[in-house]
Amino acid sequence: MNRTNQLINLLKVKYPLVQAPMLGVTTPEMVAAVSNEGGLGSLPVGLQSPEKTLDLIRKTKALTDKPFAVNLFAHDMPAIDVAAISAIQDKLVVITNRYGLEHPLVDIEKLQHYSYREQVEILISEHVPVVSFTFGVIDAESIQRLHDAGIVLIGTATSVREAKQLESMGIDLITAQGIEAGGHRGTFFFDEPLPQIGAMSLIPQVVDEVSVPVLAAGGIMDGRTIKAAMILGAAGVQVGSAFLRSNESLSIDNYKQVVHESVDTDTVLTRAFSGRWARGIRNTFHNEVEKLNLDFPAYPLLNDLTVPIRTASQKLNNKEFTTLWAGQSAHLAKLKTSAEIVRELIAEAGWSE
Numbered sequence: 343m344n345r346t347n348q349l350i351n352l353l354k355v356k357y358p359l360v361q362a363p364m365l366g367v368t369t370p371e372m373v374a375a376v377s378n379e380g381g382l383g384s385l386p387v388g389l390q391s392p393e394k395t396l397d398l399i400r401k402t403k404a405l406t407d408k409p410f411a412v413n414l415f416a417h418d419m420p421a422i423d424v425a426a427i428s429a430i431q432d433k434l435v436v437i438t439n440r441y442g443l444e445h446p447l448v449d450i451e452k453l454q455h456y457s458y459r460e461q462v463e464i465l466i467s468e469h470v471p472v473v474s475f476t477f478g479v480i481d482a483e484s485i486q487r488l489h490d491a492g493i494v495l496i497g498t499a500t501s502v503r504e505a506k507q508l509e510s511m512g513i514d515l516i517t518a519q520g521i522e523a524g525g526h527r528g529t530f531f532f533d534e535p536l537p538q539i540g541a542m543s544l545i546p547q548v549v550d551e552v553s554v555p556v557l558a559a560g561g562i563m564d565g566r567t568i569k570a571a572m573i574l575g576a577a578g579v580q581v582g583s584a585f586l587r588s589n590e591s592l593s594i595d596n597y598k599q600v601v602h603e604s605v606d607t608d609t610v611l612t613r614a615f616s617g618r619w620a621r622g623i624r625n626t627f628h629n630e631v632e633k634l635n636l637d638f639p640a641y642p643l644l645n646d647l648t649v650p651i652r653t654a655s656q657k658l659n660n661k662e663f664t665t666l667w668a669g670q671s672a673h674l675a676k677l678k679t680s681a682e683i684v685r686e687l688i689a690e691a692g693w694s695e
């Protein structure tokens with residue numbers, strides 16, 4: 343069986359097309375629309391409480407009876423150095439004051455402890471068919487429990503070394519995330535410089551080194567890029583930025599507009615919002631935080647500190663103090679329904695014939 347058929351059989355989908363999980367952008371409506379069209383929608387629940395996770399899964403199930411993936415963040419919570427984090431918050435307040443932005447302060451002593459382990463129980467009891475994850479590998483016991491429940495696992499790799507690590511832990515499918523990709527890098531080996539490998543180089547090298555099917559991610563926006571990824575050896579594709587401007591996207595109007603007007607050089611990698619490297623369209627917040635020369639705390643501590651700033655910015659439809667995560671090809675994203683986007687991708691890829 344070729345790798346695409348293997349992937350289709352594993353995921354129980356009609357087409358080898360996965361909508362990338364995009365926390366803050368993806369809605370149950372987007373996930374269901376993609377799955378209903380024969381692709382695999384992915385519901386992001388990284389950093390969400392068990393209650394919210396359950397609610398989102400149930401909302402999605404109410405909209406589709408097709409398989410969809412639920413996406414976790416596979417990191418552990420770091421220890422919190424209250425004094426150091428408070429000092430960073432003080433620096434952020436100077437910025438927001440200067441721009442007259444509302445900034446409710448975070449009580450650092452009460453920062454929530456996220457653990458994907460609590461979510462694993464919900465995924466099992468809700469009989470979720472596919473679980474994907476980023477920011478590392480979930481622990482061996484969780485892998486075993488999810489596999490015992492018949493759940494297919496997809497991990498994210500940004501280098502051959504990470505892909506091999508995922509395969510060695512028994513992960514069923516690997517998303518090879520090129521440097522073009524919007525949002526956070528899935529990188530999880532921190533003993534080497536950040537891998538910055540483009541999809542064109544990453545996909546064939548990962549495909550050569552692992553035996554499980556590989557999903558290509560990063561810069562895939564249309565039939566041309568799908569076909570290129572498949573020629574490079576991908577079994578299927580994972581598409582994110584193409585859905586940024588969809589009707590079902592949570593992104594504020596200004597975000598959709600700036601994505602539309604963006605050019606190839608507008609996105610950059612930044613640690614400004616979360617302490618982890620992520621690709622988005624540069625704005626005032628990036629520039630101001632970069633000037634601070636912060637000693638970035640482990641994820642998600644800076645993320646927690648910037649949530650109120652982003653929320654305030656979004657309320658005002660202000661694009662300067664919120665995340666504008668987008669891939670290098672985001673300019674090609676279309677203002678359509680998610681179902682229309684999927685149908686177009688399938689037709690352009692030549693899969694509907």
Ligand SMILES: Cc1cc2nc3c(=O)[nH]c(=O)nc-3n(C[C@H](O)[C@H](O)[C@H](O)COP(=O)(O)O)c2cc1C
Nearest residue numbers: 362364365386476523524525560561582583667669
């Ligand atoms: C707005 C946004 C949010 C994202 N959030 C997540 C997430 O929650 N989990 C995840 O695994 N990947 C996340 N990603 C990365 C995507 O899974 C995927 O790698 C990327 O979108 C592919 O590149 P493209 O944007 O060029 O299509 C996000 C990407 C974007 C653009």
